[in-house]
Amino acid sequence: MKKIKAFCSWSGGKECSMALNEAQKSGFEVTHLLNMASEDGVRSRTHGIDSSWLALQAESIGLPVIQRTTSWDNYEETFKIALNDLRQQDITTGIFGDIDLIQHREWVERVCGDCGITPILPLWNKKREELLNTFTEDGFRAIIVAVDARVLNEDWLGREIDADFIRDASSLGTIDLCGEKGEYHTFVYDGPIFKTPLAFKSAQKVLRDNNWLLRLDHPVSREDS
Helix, strand or coil, rough: CCEEEEEEEEEEEEEEHHHHHHHHCCEEEEEEEEEEEECCEEEEECEEEEHHHHHHHHHHHHHEEEECCCCCCHHHHHHHHHHHHHHHHCEEECCCCCCCCCCHHHHHHHHHHHHCCCCCCCCCCCHHHHHHHHHHHHHCCCEEEEECCCCCCHHHCCECCCCCHHHHHHCCCCCCCCCCCCCCCEEECCCCCCCCCCCCCEEEEEEEEEEEEEEECCCCCCCCC
């Protein structure tokens, strides 16, 4: 039976990684990752992850990443152009990592529908703690690279998504456990979708537009030191 070709909407974080993993296990032939970048192309529009790290993720996963630059004002238009280009390659399905924000789902369904793409949301309506436990149990590894400074301080940057994080975040009682409302964003560097883990080191913490961001550097090898 011929597999259905799909792309995965890619931010570099935990939900899209889980969604990709679930789609591949369900038999979809995921052929591309799709990322929307800042106007200068330097970083992911949604998570602020440096584009070079997205390229390294894609390389380890073994899929090409399509990155389109856009402003927030032109986001939908640019996204639709990308979808139409993918549709020309007989890619008929999009994989998305949304959990339960209905306005996000409605946007995805409308935009995909306009372009002849069927959206699949493998994580939809799953419980937060269940998702995070599955994430760690499946062998994914991720760190926090951005937090909303209005709800979390910079001390959360660099923390691993693990049992300690789940406990501490749950005890706050003031944030969505998966950061679904933008409380925090993650960078995934290992897991079942990766051929090899990505090596990195944490660099400086930067405050920009009410968000604390963690910059990642490539580790210096012994040959370079």
